[in-house]
Amino acid sequence: MIKSQISKRISLPQETSTETIAESSYRRIRADILFGRLPPGQKLKLDNLKTAYDTSISTLREILNRLSSEGLVVAEGQRGFEVSPMSxxxxxxxxxxxxxxxxxxxxxxxxxxxxxxxxxxxxxxxxxxxxxxxxxxxxxxxxxxxxxxxxxxxxxxxxxxxxxxxxxxxxxxxxxxxxxxxxxxxxxxxxxxxxxxxxxxxxxxxxxxxxxxxxxxxxxxxxxxxxxxxxxx
The missing domain is CATH 1.20.120.530 (GntR ligand-binding domain-like)
Structure with a gap:
């Protein structure tokens, strides 16, 4: 289960003060995938993500679809999303x-x-x-x-x-x-x-x-x- 309090994140490159909430949330989730805080194969339940990242469901769907296009998240149709597995x-x-x-x-x-x-x-x-x-x-x-x-x-x-x-x-x-x-x-x-x-x-x-x-x-x-x-x- 995703913790409601996420530890310090480092994004690549670093965040800027002019980012929108949606962009900031995208970078935070992306960094958590890259650094293994969201491990391979973990189910990404929107309700849990909403609490953890203080972001709306609609924004989260956009973020996860964006991460899916990058190969970091797998979209499972009606079943939702999960962090891409490793091999x-x-x-x-x-x-x-x-x-x-x-x-x-x-x-x-x-x-x-x-x-x-x-x-x-x-x-x-x-x-x-x-x-x-x-x-x-x-x-x-x-x-x-x-x-x-x-x-x-x-x-x-x-x-x-x-x-x-x-x-x-x-x-x-x-x-x-x-x-x-x-x-x-x-x-x-x-x-x-x-x-x-x-x-x-x-x-x-x-x-x-x-x-x-x-x-x-x-x-x-x-x-x-x-x-x-x-x-x-």
Whole structure:
């Protein structure tokens, strides 16, 4: 059953003060799915959601249909909605698509990136590295901040690619990949941190070939680590 009091949420990207109630509710529910607070397969009963998110039934229907179009919710006809299930095949397909999009965007971003891009990248990596240090110490209370800064770093890497559509497509796939990581709470420790550092170094050198090889190992390693932790929910 969905709790009436929802804990602190981190949405990707963060909420703004000018959002409508409907947009804010959408982002809150979406974040709760991505971070596993609404687990795979959970029935999304409108009455419970209305209480938990203080949102009207009609608005909730619109939100859930929107999330269904994104693949995060399954619409069951007259039976309502549920959080999309997980599978090994789905995770592998998401990882392959992320790799396809991100390697292409990296190539474009490295060719076009200027000093402002480098500054964004260094700043994003600094924040991620601090969170990785906290996670490495065994403090998993920062798991959501860790993944937000991970998202920001990978977005910074491709932010000079010159294509808004490519950025949006990558963000959507990355979020689905992130959901698997959060549900499995899959942190690879020093290996992942080193890969991020090497990605930063390659980016600042504009070494696209090295960056793509690191990214392949980074994403494939994440999948293997998540699956090694046991069956998916």
């Amino acid at each position: 090994v095949a789905d995770l592998k397909e998401i990882a392959e698509l992320r790799l396809l999009l991100e390697t292409h965007a990296l190539e474009q971003s490295f060719a076009r990136g200027e000093m402002e891009w480098e500054a964004r990248l260094v700043s994003a990596h600094y924040k991620l590295a601090r969170m990785e240090q906290a996670m490495a110490s065994g403090d998993t209370s920062h798991a959501e901040e860790w993944k937000r800064y991970d998202w920001e770093f990978h977005q910074a890497l491709i932010s000079a690619c010159g294509s808004k559509l490519l950025m949006e497509a990558h963000a959507a796939v990355f979020d689905k990949y992130l959901r698997y990581q959060m549900v499995a709470l899959s942190y690879r420790g020093a290996v992942a941190a080193q890969e991020h550092q090497h990605l930063l170094d390659a980016a600042l050198k504009r070494d696209g070939e090295t960056a793509k090889m690191i990214l392949v190992a980074h994403i494939q390693g994440g999948v293997e680590h998540a699956l090694a932790k046991g069956p998916l929910p």
